[in-house]
Amino acid sequence: MKSSIELVDKMTAYEVCCPEDDKLHEECGVFGVFLSDPQRDAASLTYYGLLSLQHRGQESAGIAAVHEKTIECRKGMGLVGDVFNPDTVAQLKGPAAVGHVRYSTAGGSCVENAQPFVSRFKLGSIAVAHNGTLTNADVVRELLEDAGIGFTSSSDSEVIVNLIAKNYKKGLEKALTDTIKFIKGSYALVVLTDDALVGARDPNGIRPLCLGKLTEGSKSEGTAGWILASESCAIDAVGGEFVRDIEPGEVIIINNEEVLSFSFSEKTRRAVCSFEYVYFARPDSIIDKVDVYGSRIRAGEILGRESAVSADLVIGVPDSGVPAAIGYGRATGTLFGLGIVKSKYVGRTFIAPDQAMREKAVSVKHNVIDREVRGKRVVVIDDSIVRGTTSRRLVSILRNAGAKEVHIRICSPPVRFPCYFGIDTPHRKDLISNGNSVPELCKSLGADSLAFISVEGLLESLDADEEHSYCLGCFTGEYPIPVSGETRGE
Ligand code: SF4
The missing domain is CATH 3.60.20.10 (Aminohydrolase, N-terminal nucleophile (Ntn) domain)
Incomplete structure (x- = not known):
């Protein structure tokens, strides 16, 4: 009789995606x-x-x-x-x-x-x-x-x-x-x-x-x-x-x-990767004299200044969206709350990296505290939008939990270009901000409003000056090192 146990080749299994593949x-x-x-x-x-x-x-x-x-x-x-x-x-x-x-x-x-x-x-x-x-x-x-x-x-x-x-x-x-x-x-x-x-x-x-x-x-x-x-x-x-x-x-x-x-x-x-501060690095780290946690708080404050909306509650998508939500709340006087919970133990799961599975994976990773958001106009702060699957799913689960309005604020500018310096970016065609305007994106995500921090706002959050300059390649298409075959706006 054939064994029902199938051995999985660990090396192949690791070639699949995880719930954070967005x-x-x-x-x-x-x-x-x-x-x-x-x-x-x-x-x-x-x-x-x-x-x-x-x-x-x-x-x-x-x-x-x-x-x-x-x-x-x-x-x-x-x-x-x-x-x-x-x-x-x-x-x-x-x-x-x-x-x-x-x-x-x-x-x-x-x-x-x-x-x-x-x-x-x-x-x-x-x-x-x-x-x-x-x-x-x-x-x-x-x-x-x-x-x-x-x-x-x-x-x-x-x-x-x-x-x-x-x-x-x-x-x-x-x-x-x-x-x-x-x-x-x-x-x-x-x-x-x-x-x-x-x-x-x-x-x-x-x-x-x-x-x-x-x-x-x-x-x-x-x-x-x-x-x-x-x-x-x-x-x-x-x-x-x-x-x-x-x-x-x-x-x-x-x-x-x-x-x-x-x-x-x-x-x-100096052209330090600005995404280190937005998302990659741990908040308790200090990189090139800039406090990662403090920069996330400032990014939220700047988002509040640049694109405030009338709301009852501001929540952050864990982990990096949370300090930015605190900053947004401070800047706009909006009540800060913990509306989204992240499972810390999901890790990398052996799932096929197709779109349908990615959509499911977001609910495995994040859940909403419905008592917190029900009947409220909610601002959700996230660090970035890459493919858009996470944001779309979050809007949907917030609405299902009874949120009256869902406004998305993003503490990085739209990601439109690939990274050539050690960051895994999807193909350009899979970057949802590539070729879509912000209103089109907002509609596609099903949100009531959507706004990104400006490039100037991001630089301000990082205390940029002559001494502290940053790579912004995936936002602007301008890279600190010439990249073969890369043409801005291609
Ligand atoms: S292109 Fe983007 S992700 Fe890559 S190093 Fe520059 S800022 Fe960082």
Whole structure:
């Protein structure tokens, strides 16, 4: 008799979508630790660092640690807690480690593409964890393949590890600068060598990276170790102290003797991803001196100033819509309430990514507290509209719960263009704001009114000035780095 149990290929299963597929997805989170005490192990700190960066990638996780000049790596598909247990973490010995959580954009979702990537060669070994997307990965890959260098994955990040390994005979510093000058696109990198931890950020600083330190006990005892992390919340999570952001175009090398910093690019123009603040980053993080939570509150206040509507209640779509709803309420004098509840435990579900399933997935993820909204004119604040499925479904469930009017306010401008820098955007034709006017969109969503924050309003919420400038590519079609084939308004 045929068994009724069907084994699901985990790798294939992870190629499907989740209830948040109507959101843009961050590609990755990176974390690295270098401890001064050679007897201590860095892997468990890395594990906790990765847990606090889990929101940046849920498809795969990995940690590489160096012990007596040998790098060992464990990685696999799934959440950090799925891939690691106390035994697997304990097997990773050594005082320095790097870790990675991934959501795939470049390269498919399979264990071969999980990071860190490790290369062992005659002169040593390195492990690389990368957040971002290289815009010239195909060209560099071809050049490396022509030089006889083999690849084990389809990920653009493997290009970086192979380039560093190829250049390593010139010494670490030169290998890094030569590699970094060759690659284009967005990258926040943490690199582990036999005796150093390295961090690097692209010349525009599109993806975030910051430095922290471990002091343990009184500060006079000195530094117990250094941390590199995508977001400051990961430094907090391991009891570290935030030191500063890595600057665009900066490389930092941490070893037992020193912390060395140098700039590899004369032409740097800060263009931090504005979507980090709108949606991707955790609200308790501070990125490039801008408080993520505070920026969301300000975005709500500005939305209130730009597009107030007479209403009885303002609610936020959890999580990032909630601080903006607080700000909108403050600015307009509208009562703030919790009308929408998000299930925190849905995670990534194995469902087919067709439109019908996406529509269903929203009600799995969000539910309405009908007692709160019944008979009221409700303003709903969300961070963004991508395909429109979430907003349409939310309007429908709010009306079914008895809301008298539903007004949508969005704290990012309309997403009309793809991202080429490490964020998974649907095809242009699936971006509902591409080709639809705001009134058309409002009608399609079934809302009583719809308004987006202006580009100027978003910049104001981020305290933009000469020093703090941002990438707005997916809103305006103007990118900080030339993107081949991209024509504004195409
Ligand atoms: S295009 Fe959009 S999502 Fe991509 S880096 Fe720029 S602001 Fe961020």
